[in-house]
Amino acid sequence: MSATQWKLAKDVTEAFMALPMNGIFLHPVDPARDGVPDYFDVVVRPMDLSTVQEKLENGKYEEPVQWYQDMRQIYENAIKYHSKSKPWGLIAEYLLKKLEEDAFPCCIRTYDQWKEELAQKMEKLNHAIQKTPIPCSIDEYAKSCVRRAEQ
Numbered sequence: 001m002s003a004t005q006w007k008l009a010k011d012v013t014e015a016f017m018a019l020p021m022n023g024i025f026l027h028p029v030d031p032a033r034d035g036v037p038d039y040f041d042v043v044v045r046p047m048d049l050s051t052v053q054e055k056l057e058n059g060k061y062e063e064p065v066q067w068y069q070d071m072r073q074i075y076e077n078a079i080k081y082h083s084k085s086k087p088w089g090l091i092a093e094y095l096l097k098k099l100e101e102d103a104f105p106c107c108i109r110t111y112d113q114w115k116e117e118l119a120q121k122m123e124k125l126n127h128a129i130q131k132t133p134i135p136c137s138i139d140e141y142a143k144s145c146v147r148r149a150e151q
Contacts, residue, residue: 005064047073
């Protein structure tokens, strides 16, 4: 994760932690304390904002998308457990949409990263084409196919 991406992720995380609506999402769910005894029967990958902040501060995210997935997980868990028809599910749905808007710049690749990835894929494709069992160039092969089709 670049310094710019890390800073944006940190800023978004801190901004979300400051939102009063996120109070319930600040710390890990405690089923007894929070009155949700079956929470871990429904939610298999718990996540909360303080855990995200700790992982961010300790350099646990190599790519911005890992941070973004954890942030999404917080709200997806709430929607899954509470459903979209209950208050916490509705709040989670709203916060998930806000996250998508606020975090978008952090999770996109730069043009240079995209260009490098494309070049690597093109190199693999060219390598695969060179190893094809066609005994002549692609143009010659295409012309021979056209000639056969015309006969």
